[in-house]
Amino acid sequence: MDWGTELWDQCDIIDKHTQSGLDLVDKYVKFVKERTEIEQNYAKQLRNLTKKYSPKRGSKEEQECRFSNHQAFLDILNEMNDYAGQRELIAENMMINICIELTKYLQELKQERKTHLLEAKKAQQSLEGTFKQLDNSKKRFEREWREAEKAAQHAEKTDQDLNATKADVEKAKQQAHMRTHIAEECKNDYALQLQKYNKEQNQFYFTEMPLIFNRLQDMDERRIKMLAQGYILFADTERHVMPIIGKCLEGISRAGTNVNERNDSLVLIEQHKSGFERPGDVEFEDYSQGINRASSDS
Amino acid sequence: MDWGTELWDQCDIIDKHTQSGLDLVDKYVKFVKERTEIEQNYAKQLRNLTKKYSPKRGSKEEQECRFSNHQAFLDILNEMNDYAGQRELIAENMMINICIELTKYLQELKQERKTHLLEAKKAQQSLEGTFKQLDNSKKRFEREWREAEKAAQHAEKTDQDLNATKADVEKAKQQAHMRTHIAEECKNDYALQLQKYNKEQNQFYFTEMPLIFNRLQDMDERRIKMLAQGYILFADTERHVMPIIGKCLEGISRAGTNVNERNDSLVLIEQHKSGFERPGDVEFEDYSQGINRASSDS
Numbered sequence: 001m002d003w004g005t006e007l008w009d010q011c012d013i014i015d016k017h018t019q020s021g022l023d024l025v026d027k028y029v030k031f032v033k034e035r036t037e038i039e040q041n042y043a044k045q046l047r048n049l050t051k052k053y054s055p056k057r058g059s060k061e062e063q064e065c066r067f068s069n070h071q072a073f074l075d076i077l078n079e080m081n082d083y084a085g086q087r088e089l090i091a092e093n094m095m096i097n098i099c100i101e102l103t104k105y106l107q108e109l110k111q112e113r114k115t116h117l118l119e120a121k122k123a124q125q126s127l128e129g130t131f132k133q134l135d136n137s138k139k140r141f142e143r144e145w146r147e148a149e150k151a152a153q154h155a156e157k158t159d160q161d162l163n164a165t166k167a168d169v170e171k172a173k174q175q176a177h178m179r180t181h182i183a184e185e186c187k188n189d190y191a192l193q194l195q196k197y198n199k200e201q202n203q204f205y206f207t208e209m210p211l212i213f214n215r216l217q218d219m220d221e222r223r224i225k226m227l228a229q230g231y232i233l234f235a236d237t238e239r240h241v242m243p244i245i246g247k248c249l250e251g252i253s254r255a256g257t258n259v260n261e262r263n264d265s266l267v268l269i270e271q272h273k274s275g276f277e278r279p280g281d282v283e284f285e286d287y288s289q290g291i292n293r294a295s296s297d298s
Numbered sequence: 299m300d301w302g303t304e305l306w307d308q309c310d311i312i313d314k315h316t317q318s319g320l321d322l323v324d325k326y327v328k329f330v331k332e333r334t335e336i337e338q339n340y341a342k343q344l345r346n347l348t349k350k351y352s353p354k355r356g357s358k359e360e361q362e363c364r365f366s367n368h369q370a371f372l373d374i375l376n377e378m379n380d381y382a383g384q385r386e387l388i389a390e391n392m393m394i395n396i397c398i399e400l401t402k403y404l405q406e407l408k409q410e411r412k413t414h415l416l417e418a419k420k421a422q423q424s425l426e427g428t429f430k431q432l433d434n435s436k437k438r439f440e441r442e443w444r445e446a447e448k449a450a451q452h453a454e455k456t457d458q459d460l461n462a463t464k465a466d467v468e469k470a471k472q473q474a475h476m477r478t479h480i481a482e483e484c485k486n487d488y489a490l491q492l493q494k495y496n497k498e499q500n501q502f503y504f505t506e507m508p509l510i511f512n513r514l515q516d517m518d519e520r521r522i523k524m525l526a527q528g529y530i531l532f533a534d535t536e537r538h539v540m541p542i543i544g545k546c547l548e549g550i551s552r553a554g555t556n557v558n559e560r561n562d563s564l565v566l567i568e569q570h571k572s573g574f575e576r577p578g579d580v581e582f583e584d585y586s587q588g589i590n591r592a593s594s595d596s
Contacts, residue, residue, distance in 0.1 A: 010572070021367070024368060028371060031347070031351050038347060041343070069322065070322060072529055073325075134580070145586050194580060198579040198580055220559070227557070228559070229554070231370055231551075231554030235549075235551040256526045261519035264519075265300070282496055288481065
C-alpha cells in the first residue's frame with residue numbers, strides 16, 4: 001500500500017497533504033519558539049527577584065548572616081538564581097535542538113517537495129504533449145481517409161460515366177490510388193503515435209508518477225519522524241534539567257533545616273554580652289557619721 | 299546561656315534584634331508573594347500559548363487529527379495546559395501555606411513582642427521611680443543632718459555665750475534636740491527606702507528583666523523555627539507537584555513516540571483513494587475499416 005499505487009489519481013491531495021505537513025512543522029517551530037520566550041522571561045523575572053532581595057555588599061543585612069535564619073534566606077536566593085539558570089538552559093536547548101534544527105530541515109524538505117512536484121508537472125505536460133500529437137495524427141488519418149474515400153467514389157463515378165474519356169478515368173484512378181496511399185501512410189503514423197502514447201502513458205501511470213508519489217510519501221514520512229523527534233525533545237530538554245532543579249529544591253530544604261534557633265540566640269550573646277556583673281546593692285551613705293565625726297573633730 | 303542572664307544590660311540590642319527578626323519574616327513573605335506572582339504570570343503565558351495553538355472546533359486543523367503527527371501536537375498542547383495548572387498550584391499553595399500563614403503568625407509575634415517590651419519599660423520606670431524616692435529620701439536626710447548640725451552648733455555657741463539667758467540656752471538645746479530627732483527619722487526613712495530600692499533592684503536584674511528577656515528569646519526562637527518551616531515549604535510546595543509535572547513530560551514524550559509515519563501515510567490512502575483502475579491503453583480507431591465497410595456495403 002503506497003501513494004504511488006493507491007493514490008495514482010490524487011496528485012492534488014498529495015500536493016495539499018504534504019504542504020499541510022510542512023505547515024505543521026512550521027507551526028510547531030513557532031510554538032516552541034514562543035515557549036522559549038516565555039521560559040526566558042520567567043527566568044529573567046526569577047533572576048530579578050533574587051537580585052532584588054540579595055543584600056548589598058557591606059550592608060546591615062549582610063552582617064546579619066551570622067544568624068542562621070538570615071543566612072538561610074541568602075542560601076535560598078542563591079538556589080533560586082541557579083534555578084533560573086536551569087530555566088534559561090531549557091530555553092536555549094529548545095531553541096538550538098528543536099527550533100534551529102527543524103527550521104533547517106524544513107527548508108530542505110520544502111526544496112525537495114518543490115522538486116518532486118515539478119517533476120510530476122513535467123511528466124504530466126510531456127504526456128499531454130504526446131496525447132496532442134496522437135490526436136493530431138488521428139485527425140489527419142481520419143481526414144485523409146475521407147479524402148481517399150471521395151477520390152475512390154470520384155474514380156468509380158468517372159469509370160461509369162459514358163461521357164468520360166479514358167484519360168479522365170485513368171487520371172481519377174491514379175488520384176484515388178494516390179489518396180489511398182497517403183491515407184495508409186497517415187494510418188501507419190497514427191498507429192505509431194498510438195503505440196508511442198500508450199507506452200508513455202503506461203510509463204507515466206505505472207512508473208514515473210508512482211515513483212514521484214512514493215518519493216513524496218517517503219519525504220512526508222521522514223518529516224513526520226523528524227517532527228516526532230522534535231516532540232520528544234520538547235519533553236527531554238526539560239527532563240534533562242529536572243535533577244539539577246531537584247538539587248536546587250534540596251538546597252532550599254537544606255537551608256531551612258540548617259536553621260538553628262538555639263545557636264542564633266547564642267550568636268547574639270557572643271556578639272553583645274558586656275561581661276559586666278549586674279549591679280549589687282546600693283550602699284548606705286551615712287551623712288550623720290561624717291557630721292558626727294566633723295563635730296567631734298572640731 | 300540565655301539572654302536574661304548574659305544580655306541583662308543589652309535591652310536595646312534585644313529590642314533591635316527581635317525587630318530585625320520580624321523584619322526578616324516580613325521580607326520573606328514579600329519575597330514568596332512576588333515569586334507566586336511570577337509563577338502565576340508564567341502559568342498564564344503557558345495557558346495562552348496552548349490556547350493560541352489549539353485548533354478551533356470544526357476547523358481544518360481539527361480534521362487533520364486523524365494523522366498521528368497532528369494528533370500528537372494537540373496532545374502536547376493538552377499536557378502543556380496541565381503543566382500550567384501545576385504551576386498555578388505551586389503559586390496557590392505558596393500563597394496559602396507560606397504567605398498567609400506567616401503573615402498571621404507575624405501579627406501575633408509583633409503583638410507579643412510589644413507586650414514584652416512594654417513590661418520591660420514598666421519595670422524600668424518602676425525601678426527609676428523607686429530610685430527617685432530613694433534619692434529624695436537620701437537628700438532630705440542629708441539636709442536635715444545639716445540643719446541638726448547647725449542647731450547643735452548654735453546650742454553650743456549659746457551655751458558658751460556669757461550674754462545668753464538660761465532661757466535662751468534651754469531653747470537652743472531643745473531646738474537642737476528636735477532637729478536631731480527629725481534627722482534621725484529621716485535617716486531611718488532613707489534606710490527603709492534603700493532597703494526597698496535594693497530589694498526592687500535585685501528583683502529587677504535577677505528576676506523581672508531576665509524573665510522578659512528570656513521570653514523575648516523564646517519568642518525569637520519560635521519565630522526562627524516558623525520561618526525555617528516556611529523556608530522548607532518553599533521547596534516542598536514545588537517538589538510536591540514534581541511527579542505530576544514529570545507525568546506531563548512523560549505525556550509529551552508518549553505523544554512523540556505514538557507518532558506513526560507509516561500509518562499516517564495509510565490514513566491518507568484510506569481517506570482519498572478513488573478505487574479506480576489506472577487508464578489502460580488507448581485503442582486504435584480504424585476509420586479506414588468503417589470506410590471500407592461503408593464502401594463495400596454500397
